[in-house]
Amino acid sequence: MKTVKPSVRRELYKILVAEVLVILGMILTSTAYYVSQVSLHLPEAESLQISGVKIHKRPLVLTGVYVANADGEAVSLSKVYLIKVESKKVIFSVSFFPYLKLPPREIRFLSFTCPLDPRGADYKVIVVTEEEKAAKYVFGYPPKRGGAFGSREAEIGYVPATTYALFEEEGLG
Amino acid sequence: MKLQLWRMLLFSTAAVLFLTAGFTYYDTYVVPRCEVCGMSTIYGWRDVLTPDGVHHVSCCPLCTFLLVHKYSSFHVETVCDYCGREITIDVENGVLKKVDPPTAYLILAGSGQRKQSKIACSEECKDKLLMEAPPGSKPLTVKEAFRMASEPVRKYLLWHPITWPLIMELTVLGILTLAAGFAARKFLK
Numbered sequence: 001m002k003t004v005k006p007s008v009r010r011e012l013y014k015i016l017v018a019e020v021l022v023i024l025g026m027i028l029t030s031t032a033y034y035v036s037q038v039s040l041h042l043p044e045a046e047s048l049q050i051s052g053v054k055i056h057k058r059p060l061v062l063t064g065v066y067v068a069n070a071d072g073e074a075v076s077l078s079k080v081y082l083i084k085v086e087s088k089k090v091i092f093s094v095s096f097f098p099y100l101k102l103p104p105r106e107i108r109f110l111s112f113t114c115p116l117d118p119r120g121a122d123y124k125v126i127v128v129t130e131e132e133k134a135a136k137y138v139f140g141y142p143p144k145r146g147g148a149f150g151s152r153e154a155e156i157g158y159v160p161a162t163t164y165a166l167f168e169e170e171g172l173g
Numbered sequence: 174m175k176l177q178l179w180r181m182l183l184f185s186t187a188a189v190l191f192l193t194a195g196f197t198y199y200d201t202y203v204v205p206r207c208e209v210c211g212m213s214t215i216y217g218w219r220d221v222l223t224p225d226g227v228h229h230v231s232c233c234p235l236c237t238f239l240l241v242h243k244y245s246s247f248h249v250e251t252v253c254d255y256c257g258r259e260i261t262i263d264v265e266n267g268v269l270k271k272v273d274p275p276t277a278y279l280i281l282a283g284s285g286q287r288k289q290s291k292i293a294c295s296e297e298c299k300d301k302l303l304m305e306a307p308p309g310s311k312p313l314t315v316k317e318a319f320r321m322a323s324e325p326v327r328k329y330l331l332w333h334p335i336t337w338p339l340i341m342e343l344t345v346l347g348i349l350t351l352a353a354g355f356a357a358r359k360f361l362k
Contacts, residue, residue, distance in 0.1 A: 011178055054257065056218055058228060061205065063218040066257055094215060098305055109257025113205060113218045 040081060040090070040126060042134040047071030050125055050137035051107060060118050064111040065125055067135065069102045076101055076130035082114050085122035085138065099130050116141075176357065183354035190347030194340050201334045207232035207287075209239045211332030216288040219251040233290040234279045238322030241267055242331065253277075253294035255302050260294055262315065269319045279318040283309025 051066045062082065069075050076099035082092040092114040102108050110127070122140035129135075205214045208221075212232045219237045221229040223244045231237040237249050241264060249262040263271040278299040282289035284307040291306070293299035299312050313321070 008175070008178070015181065054252070056220060059205070061218060064252065064257065101305060103301075107257075108255060109252060111217045111252065111254050111257075113214045113216070115205065 040083070040134075042126070042128060042132055045075070045127075045129050045131075045133035045135050047073075048075055048102075048127065048129065048133070048135035050127055050135050053125065053137070053139050054109070055116070055141070060116045062112075062114045062116055062123075064109050065127065065137070066107055066109055067102060067127055068107045069104055072104045074101055074103050077110065077127055078130050079128040080110060080112060081126040081128070083124040083126065084117070085124055085140075091123075180354050180357045183350050183357060187347045187351040187354060190343050190350060194343035194347060197335050197343070198340050201340075205230055206334070207236050207332070208243065209236035209331060210287055211334070212236075212287055217251075217254065217291075219249060222248045222250070233287040234292040235281065235290050235318065235322060236287060237262075238279075238319050239326070239331075241319075241323050242326060251292060253298050254291040255293055255298040258294040258298075260292060264319075267323060269316060272315045277315045279313045279315060280306055281311045281313060281318070283307045283311070 047070050049068045049070060051068045053062060054064045054066070055061070056063045065080065067077065077096060078099050079093060079095050081090050083089065084091050092112075094112045096110075100108070100110065116123070120141055122138065125137045125139070127135045127137075205218075206212065207214055208229050209231055214230055214232045217232060219231045219234065221231060221237060221240055221244075223229065224246050229240065229244075229247075231240060234251070237251070240247060245267045246265045247263075249260075249264075251260050251262075252258060253260055258274075260277050261271070261273045262269070262277075274294050276295045278293045278296075280291045280293065280299065280302050282291075286307075289307055289310075291302050293302050293312075303310060303312060
């Protein structure tokens with residue numbers, strides 16, 4: 001049996017350590033992703049409501065959401081998540097630091113940019129407060145202008161009416 | 174054993190080159206980036222339309238005005254960063270022509286971070302945005318901000334995207350390294 005030189009063995013050790021680090025990194029990333037998915041099951045913020053979304057047509061990007069505070073107390077907003085309904089994956093998240101203050105009985109626009117699927121999809125927006133409570137909103141859009149918007153409406157069923165108004169305004173409907 | 178090490182080194186180099194090329198492509202052409210500073214437009218979308226009908230994008234109001242160094246005429250469509258009201262700005266031949274609403278303000282972030290620079294449609298929105306802006310932030314009228322931005326800047330301050338040939342070169346280099354890895358057995362024996 002061949003003996004391995006100490007210098008070669010040292011090199012092999014280095015490669016092995018590098019490999020182990022890569023695998024460890026992958027495990028940590030997957031765990032962080034899993035934890036972030038799990039932590040999205042947040043209690044509902046009753047006073048907070050997402051009243052609409054703003055979409056830019058060309059290129060198709062979500063440029064922000066309108067959030068309303070119905071309560072008598074100010075709310076601090078910390079994060080926004082965007083989940084693709086079909087795949088149930090968080091495709092985008094943005095943190096606001098310092099937290100964005102939403103005074104009582106006011107509507108505020110949260111500005112951020114996320115490219116959307118041009119083939120048409122359904123998305124869920126989650127706005128998280130400082131107290132780890134969330135407001136949720138689902139919207140979808142058809143693949144083509146003048147396409148099966150009506151049938152898609154029947155198909156998904158849960159899209160709030162305000163979304164349509166905004167889409168019509170943007171000329172997407 | 175030495176041969177194995179060489180091959181491993183070549184394969185790893187090829188992998189690094191492919192990953193770099195892929196990431197560079199994604200980072201430059203897939204992620205929407207500001208045409209002025211090259212930052213991701215994640216914190217705000219300012220749509221800039223030039224007379225040739227091409228849409229451009231910038232990350233903050235100041236970068237939007239800095240675009241005057243690239244295009245002399247353009248139409249800006251953005252929203253108030255507090256209430257979401259539409260704000261439009263027209264620039265013709267390097268001169269600010271129209272601001273709607275005329276009460277619009279630009280808040281220059283005291284931190285120097287572009288993402289914290291905001292635009293407000295009115296005095297009220299300006300005051301609310303200033304309350305959460307970093308210390309040292311300064312409100313400017315659109316006219317003042319445009320005058321400041323249109324002063325000559327050195328060309329290298331503008332972001333230049335990584336060009337296609339460079340990405341292709343990285344890919345070709347990766348292919349060559351991979352081929353060398355496969356051919357190493359023959360040459361190093």
